[in-house]
Amino acid sequence: MSDNAVTEVAVLNIRRPLLPALEGLVHLGKGSRYEEEIFELVDRISLFQELTHHDISRLCAKMECFCARRDEVIAREGDDGDFLGIVLTGEVSILKQHADGQQRLLSVIGPGATFGEMSIIDGKPRFATCVAREPTDFAVLTRDTVYDILLLEPSLGSKLLLLLLYHSLERLRETGERLLPFIDGSKK
Numbered sequence: 001m002s003d004n005a006v007t008e009v010a011v012l013n014i015r016r017p018l019l020p021a022l023e024g025l026v027h028l029g030k031g032s033r034y035e036e037e038i039f040e041l042v043d044r045i046s047l048f049q050e051l052t053h054h055d056i057s058r059l060c061a062k063m064e065c066f067c068a069r070r071d072e073v074i075a076r077e078g079d080d081g082d083f084l085g086i087v088l089t090g091e092v093s094i095l096k097q098h099a100d101g102q103q104r105l106l107s108v109i110g111p112g113a114t115f116g117e118m119s120i121i122d123g124k125p126r127f128a129t130c131v132a133r134e135p136t137d138f139a140v141l142t143r144d145t146v147y148d149i150l151l152l153e154p155s156l157g158s159k160l161l162l163l164l165l166y167h168s169l170e171r172l173r174e175t176g177e178r179l180l181p182f183i184d185g186s187k188k
Helices: 003-012 031-044 053-060 117-122 143-152 154-183
Strands: 026-030 064-068 073-075 083-089 092-097 103-109 129-132 136-142
Touching (some): 031 136, 053 154, 073 083, 117 154
Antiparallel strands (some): 026 064, 064 136
16 A cells, blocks of 8 residues: 555544534444444334445444433534434434424434435435434434545445435435325315
8 A cells, every 4th residue: 555545544534523513412432332222223224224234333333322312402404414313212303494483393203213314415404403302312424424434445335325325215205205195286
């Protein structure tokens, strides 16, 4: 390996500070500390269903885990979407602000569910606000970490990117199916 390649890898592996959006939350540590809990949820984490045990273990080593107290905001609509989260315990309300200024409940997600996939892919602001309904532990995979995985572990990065795309398209298809009755005029 050339000196330039060694330098490039060293630069990509620098320890980054926690994301500003997560600074107020309790940091539980590396995802590898919670690997067993994550493996117990794998059949409910659609993002991980096509990954091998080894792939998931490698991802766990790159994730950070946090705890949000009841009613604590995990991600705010309009903020930078620089991480995706995987709910490990507890429940999270997904809220969308409407034109009248009121926040409306879109869904409630629990262990194994993910949030923030769209923003981590397209880099656009958060679509909705995520609030812990009860004490909630969750794992985080940042956009920077996904980029590092793509560069340093292309096989895993390619799998992850395809799964993120598939997962996002699956949600888009579900949304389209829910909206169809309103579009064809059968519901008002």
